[in-house]
Amino acid sequence: xxxxxxxxxxxxxxxxxxxxxxxxxxxxxxxxxxxxxxxxxxxxxxxxxxxxxxxxxxxxxxxxxxxxxxxxxxxxxxxxxxxxxxxxxxxxxxxxxxxxxxxxxxxxxxxxxxxxxxxxxxxxxxxxxxxxxxxxxxxxxxxxxxxxxxxxxxxxxxxxxxxxxxxxxxxxxxxxxxxxxxxxxxxxxxxxxxxxxxxxxxxxxxxxxxxxxxxxxxxxxxxxxxxxxxxxxxxxxxxxxxxxxxxxxxxxxxxxxxxxxxxxxxxxxxxxxxxxxxxxxxxxxxxxxxxxxxxxxxxxxxxxxxxxxxxxxxxxxxxxxxxxxxxxxxxxxxxxxxxxxxxxxxxxxxxxxxxxxxxxxxxxxxxxxxxxxxxxxxxxxxxxxxxxxxxxxxxxxxxxxxxxxxxxxxxxxxxxxxxxxxxxxxxxxxxxxxxxxxxxxxxxxxxxxxxxxxxxxxxxxxxxxxxxxxxxxxxxxxxxxxxxxxxxxxxxxxxxxxxxxxxxxxxxxxxxxxxxxxxxxxxxxxxxxxxxxxxxxxxxxxxxxxxxxxxxxxxxxxxxxxxxxxxxxxxxxxxxxxxxxxxxxxxxxxxxxxxxxxxxxxxxxxxxxxxxxxxxx
Numbered sequence: 001x002x003x004x005x006x007x008x009x010x011x012x013x014x015x016x017x018x019x020x021x022x023x024x025x026x027x028x029x030x031x032x033x034x035x036x037x038x039x040x041x042x043x044x045x046x047x048x049x050x051x052x053x054x055x056x057x058x059x060x061x062x063x064x065x066x067x068x069x070x071x072x073x074x075x076x077x078x079x080x081x082x083x084x085x086x087x088x089x090x091x092x093x094x095x096x097x098x099x100x101x102x103x104x105x106x107x108x109x110x111x112x113x114x115x116x117x118x119x120x121x122x123x124x125x126x127x128x129x130x131x132x133x134x135x136x137x138x139x140x141x142x143x144x145x146x147x148x149x150x151x152x153x154x155x156x157x158x159x160x161x162x163x164x165x166x167x168x169x170x171x172x173x174x175x176x177x178x179x180x181x182x183x184x185x186x187x188x189x190x191x192x193x194x195x196x197x198x199x200x201x202x203x204x205x206x207x208x209x210x211x212x213x214x215x216x217x218x219x220x221x222x223x224x225x226x227x228x229x230x231x232x233x234x235x236x237x238x239x240x241x242x243x244x245x246x247x248x249x250x251x252x253x254x255x256x257x258x259x260x261x262x263x264x265x266x267x268x269x270x271x272x273x274x275x276x277x278x279x280x281x282x283x284x285x286x287x288x289x290x291x292x293x294x295x296x297x298x299x300x301x302x303x304x305x306x307x308x309x310x311x312x313x314x315x316x317x318x319x320x321x322x323x324x325x326x327x328x329x330x331x332x333x334x335x336x337x338x339x340x341x342x343x344x345x346x347x348x349x350x351x352x353x354x355x356x357x358x359x360x361x362x363x364x365x366x367x368x369x370x371x372x373x374x375x376x377x378x379x380x381x382x383x384x385x386x387x388x389x390x391x392x393x394x395x396x397x398x399x400x401x402x403x404x405x406x407x408x409x410x411x412x413x414x415x416x417x418x419x420x421x422x423x424x425x426x427x428x429x430x431x432x433x434x435x436x437x438x439x440x441x442x443x444x445x446x447x448x449x450x451x452x453x454x455x456x457x458x459x460x461x462x463x464x465x466x467x468x469x470x471x472x473x474x475x476x477x478x479x480x481x482x483x484x485x486x487x488x489x490x491x492x493x494x495x496x497x498x499x500x501x502x503x504x505x506x507x508x509x510x511x512x513x514x515x516x517x518x519x520x521x522x523x524x525x526x527x528x529x530x531x532x533x534x535x536x537x538x539x540x541x542x543x544x545x546x547x548x549x550x551x552x553x554x555x556x557x558x559x560x561x562x563x564x565x566x567x568x569x570x571x572x573x574x575x576x577x578x579x580x581x582x583x584x585x586x587x588x589x590x591x592x593x594x595x596x597x598x599x600x601x602x603x604x605x606x607x608x609x610x611x612x613x614x615x616x617x
Contacts, residue, residue, distance in 0.1 A: 002069075002071060002080070003070045003071070003080075003084040003085065004071045004078060004080045004081040005031045005059065005072055005081075005084070005089075006081040007020075007072055007089065008075065008076050008460065009076075009140060009458045010088075010089045011089070011142050012089055012091045013126055013133070014095065014097075014126065014129075014200070015091065015196075015200040015201050015204075016144060016253045017196075018142070019049060019089045021048075021378075027091055028091070028092045029046065029047065029048075029090065029091055029092065030045065030046045030047070030090060030095070031044045031059070031061075031088065031090075032123050032126050032130075033061065033085050033088075034086070034124070034127045035086065036131070036217075041123050042062060043062065044061050045060045045062075046092045047059050050072055050074060057071075057072045058071055076458040076460070076461045082138055086130075086138065088126065088127060088130030088131075091197065093194065093198075094197055094198070094201045095126075097198055097202060098122065098201055099119070125212060129212065132254075132255055132294065132295075132297040133254045133255040133297075134255060135249065135256050136300045139308070139311075140335075141251070143251065143252050143253040143275045143276065144274075144275045146252075146253075212295045212297065216294070217292050217293070218293045219291065219292055219301070220234075220290070220291040220293065221290070221291070222247070222286040222287060225259065226238045226242075227261065228259040228298055230258065243263035244261040244262075244263070245262065245263055245264065245282065246261070246262040246263075246264070246265060247262070247279075247283050247285075248260045248278060248279070248280050249279040250277075250278055250315070251278065252275065253275070255297060256297075256298045256299060261283065266316040268314070268340050268450070269316050272314050272315060274371075276313075276315075277312065277313060278313070278314065279311060279312070280312060280316070281309060285309075288302065289307065310333075310334065310335070310336055311336070311456075312336050312337075313337045314338050314340075317338060318453070322469055323453055323468060323469035324445065324467060325444075325466065326404070326442050326444060327464075327465070328442075332455075332465070333456065333457075336455060337360075337453070337454055337455075337456050339362040339453075340362075340450070341362075341451060343393075343394070345362050345364060345391055346365065346390065346391055347388055347389055347536075348360065348361070348388070348389050349372070349544065350428040351369075351372070351380075351387075352428070353380060353383040353384045353605075354383075355429055355430035356429075356463075357416070357428055358380055358461075358462050359373065359376055359384075360372070360428075367544075368544055368545025368546055369386070369546065370545060373546070377459055377460045383605060385496055385603070385604060385605050386542070386543045386546075387428060388526070388542040388543070388544060389426040390528065390538055391420065392422060395420050395422045396448050397418050397420055397449040398419050398449070399418075399445055399447070400417070400418055400444040401416075401419075401441045401442065401443050401444065402415075402417070402442045402444060402466060403440075404440060404441075404442060405440070414429070414466075415430065416429065417441070422535060424537075430494050430496055431497040444466065444468035445468035445470045448470060452467075452468055453466065454466050494604060495602055495603075495604060496602070497600070497601070498600075499599065499601065500527075500529050500538075500539050500599055500601075501531075501598050502529075502593070502595045502596055502597055502598065503595065504531050504532045504533070505529050505531055505555060506530050506531060507553050507555075508527055508530070508551070508576050509528040509549050510524050510526075510550045510551075510552075510574055510575070510576065511524065511525050511527070511540075511543055511549050512525065512547060512548045512550070513525050513547070523572055523573055524540075524572050524573060524574035524608070525540055525547065526538065526540035526541040526542040527542070527574065527601075528542045539599065540601045540603045552578060554579070555576040555577065555578055556594075556595055557576070557577050558576055558593040558595065559576070559585055559593075560573070560574055560590070560593060562589065566606065569602070569604060569609050570607060570609060570610075571608070572608045593612055594614075596614065597614040598612075598613045599611065599613075600612075
């Protein structure tokens with residue numbers, strides 16, 4: 001059998017950062033492979049992360065003197081990856097950091113200066129850390145590490161794999177002199193710097209290595225556990241009369257963090273700790289697992305090998321049976337995300353490419369969708385279109401529909417369609433051709449929606465599973481509905497459409513693409529219009545909090561100039577002026593549009609086609 005090493009969505013066991021390199025990065029990674037009975041895990045030679053499209057690259061694995069080729073697999077949910085021995089990925093420079101730390105910490109324990117413990121001891125501890133930082137074998141989820149304080153003085157790091165000690169020490173010293181607020185700003189603007197990986201790696205040996213060598217594995221029944229917190233003593237004394245109807249397990253980057261038994265289901269929360277995942281089940285469901293503990297860590301051991309639980313991004317997910325999903329007969333994803341659609345949600349951003357949805361972000365106040373965008377792969381970040389749908393005060397989502405084609409691939413384009421109480425229609429996906437009768441609509445919810453649910457996709461994969469919850473529960477049914485639209489003026493497979501009235505506009509915000517030397521003129525990618533009745537409508541890509549934005553109060557004229565043609569769509573320079581009209585528009589090519597009638601906005605990742613009608617529909 002040819003074994004696989006799973007790379008899709010894998011993160012470094014040491015620093016917990018993605019093993020896939022960001023732009024202009026060329027670090028190498030390796031894999032450690034083993035099982036609980038082996039004292040000497042096997043490992044690969046260092047290799048570079050395969051590019052997209054290279055699903056058949058192989059890495060050399062050394063198994064106690066034997067050399068084998070294992071496939072470096074990027075296929076999502078690959079069955080051969082699940083059947084292969086458990087493997088964990090680490091950055092080779094992170095490994096150098098912890099090896100240096102291990103040598104320094106063991107010089108007074110019988111090792112010669114500069115030698116430290118054998119390499120296979122470090123590899124064994126890396127494998128154990130990966131094994132125990134998963135709630136069960138082969139569980140797949142990523143959680144970022146908590147912010148680490150910046151250490152100073154900075155410990156020595158091998159210069160052959162990282163910048164020189166002097167450079168790093170000087171940088172850390174300068175950061176230490178700054179106020180904490182400025183340090184956090186610097187960190188936010190240099191997320192991809194290897195420096196932050198080294199900071200996490202420096203904390204790693206103390207928090208992981210020692211704990212996993214403490215004692216043997218202890219197995220408990222769920223009936224014998226009262227409560228548990230990582231790093232604390234196990235509580236097995238259950239108070240008399242203590243009701244245990246539900247169980248909630250909290251997960252972070254180091255695996256299961258806490259186990260709580262609850263008497264009732266908590267209310268849905270809009271605020272939740274970033275990066276945490278939760279398992280929420282009835283207490284009876286936990287009887288299908290044994291609880292294993294070692295060195296302050298806990299994990300689930302299924303009694304049946306196929307048993308798993310759903311991971312949620314909220315500590316209070318909706319109960320099974322209180323929401324409807326699409327596809328109705330499909331398998332539930334291992335990870336689910338939820339968006340609480342309460343009065344604090346000011347808008348929703350969907351990230352689309354090729355008509356498929358890859359990410360969804362709910363805006364609260366002036367929050368930005370950048371964090372959700374950064375969870376996408378580097379390749380998707382270059383391709384996605386940002387679809388922003390504003391929600392006004394007291395505006396609620398009244399129903400959600402899924403557009404689908406029967407007898408078609410599950411990975412086809414299935415846009416979400418939302419109708420709101422203000423009569424707005426939002427389409428999370430590409431333009432719907434009104435003449436295409438092959439599509440049908442499945443109504444997820446036909447009453448005010450309390451939560452939008454969706455399956456958290458593997459890295460680089462689209463969202464294929466959607467759900468909606470409402471109170472009181474509304475019965476889902478198949479419906480055929482006509483969605484009003486217009487014929488697309490551009491012959492393209494993946495095109496997006498928006499339209500808005502230009503009348504009674506109190507304020508506009510124009511969003512512009514990033515500056516680059518090849519295109520020094522910054523073109524407009526989207527417009528957010530706010531009306532006198534406080535209603536807001538988005539045209540094109542309104543990248544809230546991410547793109548440069550210019551605001552004009554009480555605009556009277558819209559000025560448009562085409563600067564380039566890309567595959568049938570234009571690049572547009574757009575300006576608005578008020579009654580004072582202080583800005584001058586010299587040169588030819590400018591078109592003036594009065595603030596009346598209606599404008600249509602056809603767009604893709606970087607180009608736009610504008611249509612204008614002097615009369616509102």
